[in-house]
Amino acid sequence: MTTKRRGMTEEAADAAIDQACRMLRMPTIRNSFTDYADRARREQMSYRGFLAELLLAECDDRARRRSERRIKAAKVPPREVPAGLRLRRQPQHRSRRDPHPRQVRMGPEGTAAVSDRGLRHRQVHLLIALGTEAAMAGYRVKYTLATQLANELVEAADEMTLAKTIARYGRVDLLCIDELGYMQLDRRGAELLFQVLTEREEKASVAIASNESFGGWTKTFTDPRLCAAIVDRLTFGGTILETGTDSYRLAQATKQRTT
Incomplete structure (x- = not known):
């Protein structure tokens, strides 16, 4: 009534x-x-x-x-975009595309790259921009450093919660892994990282930022067969962005000294 x-x-x-x-x-x-x-x-x-x-x-x-909550949950770090960074100053930029890309890898640290929306970023800024844009679009995103992820997986294995941890990383729509190639991973951490990539294969997207070419990944993954398997997982059906070899920061410093 x-x-x-x-x-x-x-x-x-x-x-x-x-x-x-x-x-x-x-x-x-x-x-x-x-x-x-x-x-x-x-x-x-x-x-x-x-x-x-x-x-x-x-x-x-x-x-x-909702977008703010997703970005916070993704733990994407805030980064200031360098002023004046442009894609056209990097003629080496190439991309190999697939109609339905699952992985994205970006080239040497400090070099220029650009997102689909025309935002000017260095390699790390592009990775963060991809994660932020995906979160704002409604996708579940997780950002992590390669060493941080490997250490978390090792700890989970020691605490008998590895399956749960791998499943949690498997559920996100986009997994952003930064600084792959900066530090060597021990065999156990590398194998567990491989399990995460296998869990996501053909099901969800991975974006990798690395300052090394694939040939240099043997310094991070000391087992050659494991390294080859990880590269295979990431490149199959993926998009590779090589952003050049010239450092944007070095070029800006040189320009400032000249002027």
């Missing part, structure tokens, strides 16, 4: 709206409905138009909060 409400004062209406928004979990409408109501009166909006504005504002704000 509903109760008819007639002759409600503005103060009572405001209180009722506030209470209803709390019950329905609509914080955006609760915080801004008076501003929207004043604007609707000034612009002589229809009831339907006023209601549409309120609901769209709530939907937009919820989408924004």
Whole structure:
């Protein structure tokens, strides 16, 4: 049974709206409905138009909060994009594309690269941009350093939680692995990393940032057969971006000294 409400004062209406928004979990409408109501009166909006504005504002704000939660969960580090970094200054840029790429690998650290939206990044900024854009688009993303991931897997194996940890990394839509090739991984950590890549093979995407060519990965993965297997997992059906060999930071420092 509903109760008819007639002759409600503005103060009572405001209180009722506030209470209803709390019950329905609509914080955006609760915080801004008076501003929207004043604007609707000034612009002589229809009831339907006023209601549409309120609901769209709530939907937009919820989408924004979801994106923020996904980015926070992805643990993508904030990075400042260097001003003036452009793709066209790197003629060596090449890409090998597949209609449905599963992996992306980026070339030497400090060199220029660009995302599909035209944002100017160095290699590491491109990896972070890919992760951030994917999270904002609604995908589950996880960013990690190669050594950090290997250590986490070794600890999980020691604590008898390896299967659970691998499954957790297998569920994300995009796994971003940074700094692969900087440090040598012990055989156990490398084998466990291989298990994660195998778990994701043909099912989800991996983005790798490395300052080494594939030939140099034997310094990270000391077992040649394991190294070849990992390269095979990453390159099959993937996209490879080689961003050149000239360091953007070195070029900028040289330019500053010259000028």
